Amino acid sequence: TKEQEMLEKISTTFISVNTENVKEKVDEMFGMIAKILNFDNAYLFELDAGYEIATILNMYVKDIESKSPPFYPGTKFKTADFPEVKPLIAQNLPILCEDVSNISVEKAENQRNFFASRGINSFFALPITVDKKTDGFFVIEYRDRSDKRFTESRLYFLKIIANILGDARKKILYEERIYNIAYFDETTKLANRNMLKKNLEQILHVRKESEKIVIFDVELGNLRMINDTFGHRIGEQVVIESAAILKNLMKEECSISRIAEGKFIIIMPTAENAEQIQECAEKIVDAFSNPVLPKEGREALFVTVVIGISIYPDDGKDVNTLLQNADLAAYEARSNNENIVFYTKRLESNIAENTLFTNKLFKSLQNKEFFLEFQPQISCDTGKTVGIEALLRWTSDGNKRIPPDRFIPILEQTGLIYDVGLWVLEQALQEHNRLAAKGFPSLRVSVNLSVVQFRNENIVSDISKRIEKSRVNPKYIELEITESMFSKNPVEVLKKLHELKKLGISIAIDDFGRGYSSLNRLKLIPFDRIKIDKDIIDYIDLERKLAPLTEIIILLARAFKAGVTAEGVETKEQADFLRSISCDEIQGYHFSRPLSPEALEEFLKKNYQ
Known part of the structure; x- marks a missing residue:
């Protein structure tokens, strides 16, 4: 029959339906079935x-050229205004209205007027099911x-059309899902790495080398x-809120992607100078100065961000190079506790060197x-040495000395610091015993403890074993x-500190004054000494700007009997x-630089004369 041929033609046409051609194919189908069903x-x-x-x-509107239709694709309606739509949705049943005048004025006057005002006297509505x-x-x-005589045959035909539309819709939705999985982050709905690369490729393709493009690699540090x-679950909320902060902050022409758990990429398509780029980066950092998640039965959550920046064409002319160099800059920021780092050629050589050092x-x-x-620690009262701080040194490739600030962060990142730290403690205790055997007064020996070491559950027992083995009186041991x-995990840290104190050793707070200090936290820490950071001491000579702060720190220590x-x-x-x-003690180059065991022995001989 004519209807059967039409349905076969439509089905064949819809085999190749996709997101790009679906509108065209549905419009074409409406025109075809209008010839069979003769609707308006x-x-x-x-x-x-x-x-x-x-x-x-x-x-589809019959004779659209001769009239102006009241609706267009994209027009929206509230389903609540059409009560008869409810069974279509809830029960997945078609709606048949052979005469609009039969619609109840009391129950659905708006719906009746909606059809009647446009000259519509009957309609069919069928659900599209996926x-x-x-x-x-x-x-x-x-x-x-x-005409009631044709109702059944029309309904049968329309149900087949609805099934074809449902299958097409299902295919389109699956295509969209696959596309979204391939190009968008599920949690934040931002573009993912694939879409980022696609977008950046397109921007670079039309960009002149005289025009700058800025890549911000924004990482959630904590x-x-x-x-x-x-x-x-909370971490995911933090990511979602962070994405919202970035979207609200950046202009529409900037694109934002999430390419890893706590890593976002922002593309700024134009920039005039380095000052503008720096200002934009600072705005991103400042945007996270307030809690990302407010307090809800727990502490308010703050997020720390680090930003690595690369600029086209100076730092790369292709997608991979620009992203890699922004990542290198972010790595440098993370490693050096900085918020913002611009890529430079030096970073690349530093990171290559880090890889070599790690191995x-x-x-x-x-x-x-x-x-x-x-390094000797000198009493301000007597001028004599009362303690020594043990400082780790490393020689590689023969006698080449590597600065501590280059290799200690790598030891921490790799976890090697734990075993190396225990070795430092053993060697420092051996030096204490060696000096005592030479007849020198017993000196306090100070050893630095890394954050990474402290996270190990065996740290207290391992320290205790080495003290017992050395037979050094714990009162001469100070851990910084x-x-x-x-x-x-501040509670766990305090527990371990109290366990260490039970061994009889002293605790010193190193680098005091460098960062944020909490008086409430100080009250909880079982410390015996504060070590004022070099940055504060440096300013004493510069019109004594930080001299009052130094005095305040000493008074604070006195209040804590430290x-x-x-x-x-x-x-x-x-x-x-x-x-x-x-001040109780002084340590620094004014008295002595760090010394080898032999040089320390000579220093002590002169110091005790």
Whole structure:
């Protein structure tokens, strides 16, 4: 029959339907079936997730050239205004109205007027089903009242059309899902790495080399800690809120992608100069100065961000190079506790060197490449040495000395610091015993404890074993910690500190004054000494700008019945000032640089004369 041929033709046409041609194919289908069913109007509606809004996707109007249609694709309707749509959605049943005048004025006056005002006297509406769920509906309208003799055959034909539309819709939705999985991040709905590369390729393709493009690699520095402490559900909320902050902050022409758990890429398509780029980066950092998640039965959550920046064409002319160099800059920012770092050629060589160092450090302890130097700590009252700080040194490739700030962060990142730290403690205790055997007064020996070491559950027992083995009186042992230890699991850190105190050793807070210090936290820490950071001591000579702060720190230590050591003392003026404000001890190049065991012995001989 003519209807059967038409259906076969439509089915064949829809085999190749996709997101790009679906509108064209549905419009073509409406024109074809209009010749069979002879309707005046046809509409394909899409329903939103809550079934509250219906949107026209496709429409057909007979003799559209001679009239102006009241609706267009994209027109939206509230389903609540059309009560008869409810069974179509809820029960997945078609709606047949052979005569609009039969619609109840009392129950659905608006609906009746909606059709009658446009000269429509009958209509059919059929649900479009995808995976047993109503996804939309298909409506045809007649200006004439429907002839009941043809109702059954029309309905049969329309049901087949609705099935074809449902299958097409299902295929389109699956295509969209695959596309979204391939190009968008599920959690934030931002573009993912694939879409980022695609977008950046397009921007670079039309860009002149005289025009700058800026890549901001924005990383949430403490997301892993948040996940570990509060769980991944909270961590995911932090990521979603962080994405919202970035979207609200950046202009529309900037594109934002999420390419890893706590890593976002922002493309700024134009920039005039480095100052503008720096200002934009600072705005991103400042945007995270308030809690990302407010307090809800737990501490308010702050997020720390680090930003690496690369610029086209100076730092790369292709997608991979620009992204890699922004990543290298972010890595540098993370490693050096900086917020913002611009890519430079030097970074690349530094990171290559870090990789080389990492490989070598795994064998350095075994190859006996580490050694210690000791810096004397001098009493302000007597001028005599009362303690020594053990400082780790490393020689690689023969006698090439590597600066501590280059290799210690790598030891921490790799976890090697734990075993190396215990080796430092053993060697420092041996030096204490060696000096005592030489007849020198017993000196306090200070050893630095890394945050990474402290996270190990065996740290207390391992330290205790080495003290017992050395037979050094614990009262001559001082372990130096920094306040950064309390950034994660502070309760556990305090527990371990109290256990260490039970061994009889002393605790010193190192680098005091460098970062944020909390008085409430200080009250909880069982410390015996504060070591004033070198940055504060340096300013004593510069019109004594930070001199009052130094005095306040000493008064604070006194309130806690703790001693004070000033680090990095390099001039006589600094030493004299520190004595005048009753500082207990001085450590720095003014008295002595770090010394080998042999040089330390010579220094002590002269110092005790």
